[in-house]
Amino acid sequence: MLVMGEVHTGLLQNSGEIPESxxxxxxxxxxxxxxxxxxRPIVYAVSPDxxxxxxCRLPSASQSRIRGAGTVLSRSSITGGRVVQGSSFTRIERSxxxxxxxxxxxxxxxxxxxxLGKVKSRDLADGFAEDPPADGLxxxxxSARFLDVVQSSPLLDRRAPFKIARTRLRWVAEEGEPAIRFTLHSEQMRTVRLVHTGEFTPAVADLCEDLALHDWLLTALLVIIERARIGGTPGPEAAVKLAPAVDHLLHLWMPSARVDDVLSAYWESLDRRPGFTRQWQSLVDRVRDQLAVHTLAFLREKSGGGAR
Amino acid sequence: MTSVNATFGEVAAERRIASAPLSHVSIELGHLYMEDFEAGPERLREQFRRVAPWAGTVRSSWQDRVPGGRARVSTCFLIDDYFSRFSTPAELVPMVLEAAADCDLTIDYIARESACAVSDGVELARLVEDRLVNDPPPDTNGSRPPVKESGWLCNGARSPQVGTVQAMGKANRWAPPLQNAKRGHSIFVDVELWDENGGKRTWSCPFLAAVWQLLRLGLLRTDGRLPLRPVMREDAFPDDWESLPAVMQLNPAAAPFSAYTTLSVLSPRFLPVELAVRTILSQVAVDGDVLRQVVARSGGEGIRLEEELVDRISYVFA
Structure with a gap:
């Protein structure tokens, strides 16, 4: 009938990136x-499902009391030894x-x-994408627990290089004419409504995890640039604040790396509008330009000091 | 330029699941405890005499069901070497085989109960414990981790603890436990899975019996591999239990050890144990790929298996 999922994404609580082992x-x-x-093209490790x-109660836009029973499938993953995700989804079916x-x-x-009982697919999907009831699924x-279980591992030193909030991406997938809608809600909350042809496959969940990962990267980079207050703080200070982006984030942008060919069109359409990669590239350029400007200033200062 | 279809694979990124050779039915001819052994071979013969007609019935009903009557039926016998150690394989196994032969029964495989706990360094019981997905009582929405009583598993919601104080300061009164999928009235079951003494864990008899059923159904894997394969008998049986393989094949012509379905012929005194076994098995999440594999295999030979694994297990209490 439809599939609901939620992906939580955060920075791994470790000073450096962790190796594959x-x-x-x-x-x-x-x-x-x-x-x-x-x-290839980036180290991606995923726990067993x-x-x-x-x-419990299932979400419903019409506030109907709908009960469902069954199991939710979850996993934790780490990308590039640096970004951690907790992801859960379940297929909702009529009994x-x-x-x-x-x-x-x-x-x-x-x-x-x-x-258990009667239900309209649209009612459920709308209910889930909006605000699910507190006592509902x-x-x-x-997903938060599947992220926490990684973050609390004794193998991590818990000294993350910068602080950054987790993001949550809630998604609903239905069958029909292919479409995707990505909505930013609050600072941390995003929703994706996705319509796919043919039956649901776990590749749809992979796509949503990939979207969540890249949305988080973009969010994190924006936050770092904002904190650097370029133009508002002295150059060297801004450069220091931008450094974590270079050390930990810039190499992680690999859109569609693990996305099934059949579904890569969804990524491409989001890349046209709003244009995730375009925004990412412009931010990366900004960081690099800032560092270049700072380096030039630093060199000028050094050589100027030597002449005196 | 024409487009090129590139494929790239990474072994570590793929999941491989070995498939088990499968009979149609695995018949358990008996389960030997120390007291049975102490009672002597006559007790064994008595048991086999009781079992023989049931085993024959199941065999012929599968022969009717399978085209050409070529039903694959294997028989097995479990010896308890976990809760009590007695005698030696060299003394005991021939005695069991002889008693079975006296009743025209062939034992294809003989297994040690301790193998259900650990076999070849693989902790099968832990493997199964890790795959328990608790039956959630109503209003379990995932917001909190599942309530687990360490070492226990039930089929519903336990009674609240009498005497503890609720948020409003009222002491809890007794309330009945509830079975989750009750029909009218509850039959609440709470099973002890293990206990620990001085840091050493002892698995309960129903828990090991649940592992035993999963092995017979060919549904366990460890890193995608089969956790144990029967080892063909040698001429002489060893003098200590440790040297006896976890599952030993006695009959070279036997059908595979694991099967689509199982039948156990047991004394009615085992009824509570088997209720506990079903309570446990109802909450074991078998790997989805393994479930699909078995369904595809049976479908390929025109057999429709029950969806729920507890429905693939049957008993005769005689």
Whole structure:
């Protein structure tokens, strides 16, 4: 019927980026299951999928009381040894019955929540993309725990190079004519409404995680530039404040790196409007220009000092 | 220039899941405890005499179901070497085989119960414990981590603790526990999974029996591999249990150890244990890829398996 998900993205609580082997250890959340790692074009490590059982109210734009039971699929991932994500999603499906089934029924459908009773797909999707009820399905809390479990790993030194808030991206995917809408809500909250042709595949969740990652990178870079108060503070001070961007962020921009070919058109359309990559490139240029200007000033000062 | 279709693969990024050879049904002919052994071979023969007609019935019902009557049926026998150690394989295994033969039964595989806890360095019981996804009571929306009582697993919501004080200062009164998917009235089950003594964990009998069922259903994997493969018997049986393989194949012509379905023929005294086993198995999340693999295999030979794994397990209490 539809799929709901939420991705939390944050800066790994470690002074430097962590190597692939540490990523594996940090993400080893389930015994007897490997952490999957891909190295091209950027090191990306993802934990095994884990399930959380739920039996609760589902979001509804019309405020109807809709109950669903089943499991939510979640995972933690680390990109470039630097950015951590906690991601959860569940497929919402109609149940053949109005009754809560024995739990084994739901475990035979991992990652599916079945609606008990009648429901309209649009009502659910609208409800989730807006403001879900406080006592309703809380994918945000589940994703936050999957981010926390990484951040609290004893293998991390908890000395992040700069402070930056987590972002949350809530997404809903439905079947139909391909479309995507990305909305910025508050400083930390984003929503994505995505319509895909054919059946849902986990590649849609990968796409949303990739969007969340890049939106976070953009947000983080904007924050760093804002904090540097270019023009408002002396050049050297601004340059020092921009340095973490160079050290930790600039090389991480790899849009669509893990996105299925079938879905890369979504990225491309978002890249045309609003133009994530365009904005990123202009910010990167700004950082580099600032550092160049500062370097020139520094060299001039040095050579000028020598002449005197 | 024409476009080139490039593919790039990374082994570490892909998931590979081994598939298990599978029979149609795995029949457990018995489960031997120390007291049975102490009672002597006559007790064993008595048990096998009781089991034989049921095993025959299941075998022929599968032969009717499978085209050409070529049903793959394997039989197994479990020896408890976990809760009590007694005798030696060299003494005991031939005695069991002889008693079975007296009742026209062939034991294809013999297994050690301790293998369900640890086998070849793989902690199978831990593996299963990590895959428990608790049956959520109503109003579980994910906002808090699942409530887990360390070492226990239930099928609903426990009674609130009597005597503890609520937020408004009122002491909690007793309230009944509730089964989650009850039909009218609750049958609340709370199972002890393990206990610990001096840092040493002892798994409960139902928990090991749950692992045993999962092994027989071929649903466990460790790093994508099968956690144990039966080892063909040697001429002589060893003098200590440790030297006996976790699962030993006794009959060279046997159908595979694991199967789409299982049947256990047990004494009715095991009924509470098996209720506990089902309570546990109802909350084990088997890997989705493994579930699909088994469904595809059985579908390929025209067999529709029950979706829920607890429904692939049947019993005769006789």
């Amino acid at each position: 540490t990523c594996r250890d940090v993400l080893q959340l389930l015994s007897g299951e490997r952490v999957r790692v891909s190295r 884990l399930l959380t059982g739920v039996d 053949g019955s109005d009754r809560r089934q024995p739990w084994s029924h739901y475990l035979a459908r991992p990652g599916v929540v079945e609606v 809380d994918l945000g809390a589940i």
